[in-house]
Amino acid sequence: MAEHDPQNPGWTGRDRIIWSTGHKAPSLYLGLAFAGFCPLEEVALLRRLSSPFQGHPHWLKLPGVEVSTGSLGQGLSIGVGMALAGRLHASDHKIFCIMGDGEQQEGQIWEAAMEASHHKLDNLIGIADCNRLQIDGPVAEVMNVEPLEEKYRSFGWDVRRVDGHDMKQVVSALEDARQPRGKPTVILADTVKGKGVSFMENVAGWHGKTPTTDELAKALAELGVTERVPVQALFERAHRYQEEIDRQLEAGLPKFSRNYWWNNAESMKAKMEPTRKGFGRSLAEKGDDERIVCLGLDISGSITISDFYAGKPQRKRRWISMGIAEQSATSAAAGLAREGMIPVLGTYATFAAARNLDQIRTSICYGNFNVMIAGAHGGVSVGPDGATHQALEDLFAMCGLPNMSVVVPCDIEETRKATDYLLLEHAGPKYIRFAREATPIVTTKETPFVFGKANIIRFRGEAANFIDAFGTQLASDYESEGEDLSIIACGPMVPEAMRAAWILKSDFGYETRVLNLHTLKPIDEQAILRAAHETGVIVTAEEHQIGALAWRVSAVITEAPLLHDVPVITGAIGVQDRFGDSGAPWELIKLFEVSAEHIAHKAIELLEIKKSRQQESALVSGSVR
Numbered sequence: 001m002a003e004h005d006p007q008n009p010g011w012t013g014r015d016r017i018i019w020s021t022g023h024k025a026p027s028l029y030l031g032l033a034f035a036g037f038c039p040l041e042e043v044a045l046l047r048r049l050s051s052p053f054q055g056h057p058h059w060l061k062l063p064g065v066e067v068s069t070g071s072l073g074q075g076l077s078i079g080v081g082m083a084l085a086g087r088l089h090a091s092d093h094k095i096f097c098i099m100g101d102g103e104q105q106e107g108q109i110w111e112a113a114m115e116a117s118h119h120k121l122d123n124l125i126g127i128a129d130c131n132r133l134q135i136d137g138p139v140a141e142v143m144n145v146e147p148l149e150e151k152y153r154s155f156g157w158d159v160r161r162v163d164g165h166d167m168k169q170v171v172s173a174l175e176d177a178r179q180p181r182g183k184p185t186v187i188l189a190d191t192v193k194g195k196g197v198s199f200m201e202n203v204a205g206w207h208g209k210t211p212t213t214d215e216l217a218k219a220l221a222e223l224g225v226t227e228r229v230p231v232q233a234l235f236e237r238a239h240r241y242q243e244e245i246d247r248q249l250e251a252g253l254p255k256f257s258r259n260y261w262w263n264n265a266e267s268m269k270a271k272m273e274p275t276r277k278g279f280g281r282s283l284a285e286k287g288d289d290e291r292i293v294c295l296g297l298d299i300s301g302s303i304t305i306s307d308f309y310a311g312k313p314q315r316k317r318r319w320i321s322m323g324i325a326e327q328s329a330t331s332a333a334a335g336l337a338r339e340g341m342i343p344v345l346g347t348y349a350t351f352a353a354a355r356n357l358d359q360i361r362t363s364i365c366y367g368n369f370n371v372m373i374a375g376a377h378g379g380v381s382v383g384p385d386g387a388t389h390q391a392l393e394d395l396f397a398m399c400g401l402p403n404m405s406v407v408v409p410c411d412i413e414e415t416r417k418a419t420d421y422l423l424l425e426h427a428g429p430k431y432i433r434f435a436r437e438a439t440p441i442v443t444t445k446e447t448p449f450v451f452g453k454a455n456i457i458r459f460r461g462e463a464a465n466f467i468d469a470f471g472t473q474l475a476s477d478y479e480s481e482g483e484d485l486s487i488i489a490c491g492p493m494v495p496e497a498m499r500a501a502w503i504l505k506s507d508f509g510y511e512t513r514v515l516n517l518h519t520l521k522p523i524d525e526q527a528i529l530r531a532a533h534e535t536g537v538i539v540t541a542e543e544h545q546i547g548a549l550a551w552r553v554s555a556v557i558t559e560a561p562l563l564h565d566v567p568v569i570t571g572a573i574g575v576q577d578r579f580g581d582s583g584a585p586w587e588l589i590k591l592f593e594v595s596a597e598h599i600a601h602k603a604i605e606l607l608e609i610k611k612s613r614q615q616e617s618a619l620v621s622g623s624v625r
């Protein structure tokens with residue numbers, strides 16, 4: 001149905017196919033393999049580190065992928081641009097854009113629909129996979145999009161509705177849509193999610209879930225394709241690739257006298273749980289306040305915001321499903337706050353703090369409204385979903401907004417405390433960022449958490465449990481022990497900073513002051529200034545593009561009269577001005593150089609400088625005397 005040439009994927013006369021639902025990448029990759037764009041075996045590298053088969057398609061990594069997608073609702077607008085270009089180039093190729101029915105909730109789709117019709121783009125063909133399910137459940141319940149036929153028609157489109165499993169109907173609709181008729185065409189394809197696999201059909205829980213080996217065998221048998229899919233060869237290809245990745249990652253990790261990696265030895269055992277669960281725990285415990293309303297953005301279970309109403313039917317009226325519509329939900333939250341409610345909204349951090357940035361800025365921050373925004377799955381440790389889903393810039397934007405408070409808790413317990421505080425004791429716009437992966441628990445119920453005040457963590461000697469090897473105090477209560485350096489960290493980089501402190505003491509005898517700077521805004525200037533003044537060396541560590549933490553710390557240091565004639569040696573650990581990648585969470589921590597090993601390595605470099613400076617000044621003062 002589409003003209004293409006696998007030997008010449010960039011052929012200008014080809015039809016363009018945009019997968020606006022980037023999460024359907026596995027189908028796209030199989031399609032490309034069957035069409036001859038890549039060997040079928042290679043598709044087994046799906047979601048593996050640095051593979052061309054990213055969790056969401058990236059056109060710069062895989063020939064045949066037309067554009068990079070993953071943030072829903074953007075494909076049709078890209079299609080409008082391509083269709084306009086096609087017309088300007090007087091080319092008669094077509095632009096196909098594959099969308100989801102849940103995706104129709106994004107307002108941008110309707111902006112594009114308006115544009116396509118206004119410009120009479122009859123070279124643009126939309127296809128909506130109407131399977132009636134999205135992540136939080138049936139589309140009709142999450143946010144009804146029907147009647148889609150009438151909607152598109154009223155926007156000036158030609159509409160076809162087909163049974164998406166009847167290939168005759170599909171082919172004839174596509175052939176028909178290719179005929180120019182002065183307006184864009186959309187094909188609404190009614191489908192059943194998981195069709196042909198008894199245990200998957202129409203089950204929302206299978207969105208993004210990997211089958212076990214047994215389930216895979218059963219599914220292939222039910223589909224009657226066991227013979228056609230070379231499962232063993234695919235597994236072997238993935239296995240060989242993984243061995244090479246493991247080797248490369250291991251080679252790239254700074255080495256010390258022993259392996260200090262998490263839970264590698266008999267002692268220093270760390271318990272791990274995802275920080276996001278602390279958010280849900282707090283909402284469950286504190287949600288009785290009638291002013292609290294939680295807004296769902298179709299990723300509610302995973303980010304734990306649904307814990308607000310789980311097992312508590314009386315709260316359901318204060319649970320408001322907004323669908324996949326981050327921008328409108330953000331302004332709606334401002335409206336709720338204006339009326340005295342305490343709205344909480346959350347989704348992947350990149351959709352919670354970037355896609356809706358102007359709405360946060362103007363609707364919420366400018367009006368100084370009491371809205372809590374949860375940026376879930378922050379950092380590279382989101383894992384296999386890849387770059388489109390790894391928020392690495394959100395903290396720049398959130399810290400840059402007047403009136404906004406920003407908290408990045410270090411573990412599940414601190415996330416719970418921070419949520420408790422922000423929810424009921426703090427008034428104004430606030431952003432809390434947490435992670436998806438299980439990370440070490442390094443605080444207890446008793447550990448102090450004071451909004452805007454850093455904690456100081458000191459390594460006191462190895463213990464059976466990692467957490468017991470450290471002492472934690474509020475920074476303002478801490479008296480300097482003349483440590484050699486400070487590491488300032490936030491979020492799950494705090495446990496990494498603690499592990500770095502252990503490495504630095506055990507291998508080199510250095511004493512480290514770890515600052516848990518859980519509140520990025522307002523920042524604890526006093527704790528930073530004291531760390532700079534009293535230790536002279538500062539390493540910052542953030543799971544973010546370098547700067548959200550590093551530059552804020554630098555700003556405090558450079559503007560302090562106390563430090564105008566005091567040298568402070570600084571270094572920054574974080575993502576170095578690049579997009580994320582697919583891979584396992586801990587692989588990404590290594591690849592993006594945000595592990596304890598990298599922090600310790602940087603610290604050693606800076607401590608060498610400190611030592612040589614001290615030697616130089618000793619020489620100078622000796623010669624002066």
Ligand SMILES: Cc1ncc(C[n+]2csc(CCOP(=O)(O)OP(=O)(O)O)c2C)c(N)n1
Nearest residue numbers: 023070071072100101102103133134135298
């Ligand atoms: C802007 C944005 N918000 C949220 C998500 C997370 N997400 C991925 S798939 C999905 C559900 C999509 O539903 P639908 O369009 O119906 O696709 P299908 O159910 O056919 O997979 C969501 C919310 C995203 N990728 N992009």
